[in-house]
Amino acid sequence: MIRAALLMAALATPVAAQQVARADGALLRGLDKISGRTTDLPIQVGQAVRYGRLEVRLGECRYPAGDPSSDAYAQLTITDTAQNVTLFSGWMIASSPALSALDDTRYDVWVISCQS
Numbered sequence: 001m002i003r004a005a006l007l008m009a010a011l012a013t014p015v016a017a018q019q020v021a022r023a024d025g026a027l028l029r030g031l032d033k034i035s036g037r038t039t040d041l042p043i044q045v046g047q048a049v050r051y052g053r054l055e056v057r058l059g060e061c062r063y064p065a066g067d068p069s070s071d072a073y074a075q076l077t078i079t080d081t082a083q084n085v086t087l088f089s090g091w092m093i094a095s096s097p098a099l100s101a102l103d104d105t106r107y108d109v110w111v112i113s114c115q116s
Helices: 002-017
Strands: 020-022 025-032 038-044 048-051 054-064 073-080 085-093 107-115
Touching: 025 054, 025 073, 038 048, 038 054, 038 107, 054 107, 073 107, 085 107
Parallel strands: none
Antiparallel strands: 020 054, 025 038, 025 107, 048 054, 054 073, 073 085
């Protein structure tokens, strides 16, 4: 419950402080915790990419309109295709990936930036 309140506060702060822009896509980064290898995952809004046994789908990517290189946040749905179960569904914030994170034993996925 506290985690949800913190996430809502973090999402509300940029909106209240300045205009928010939407991007056509995002750059995500995946980490395979076993091999230690990171992989960049460019993705477009409405599309999905495969990362190991995961399917990562991007709903939206937003960023402060006055500062595109600033704090991006993306709405993601991450599914384990082997077990056909949703592991994560919600907003992930680039500057605070631990605030709302994927919980998987093998993989980490986080937002790097929005991409137009």
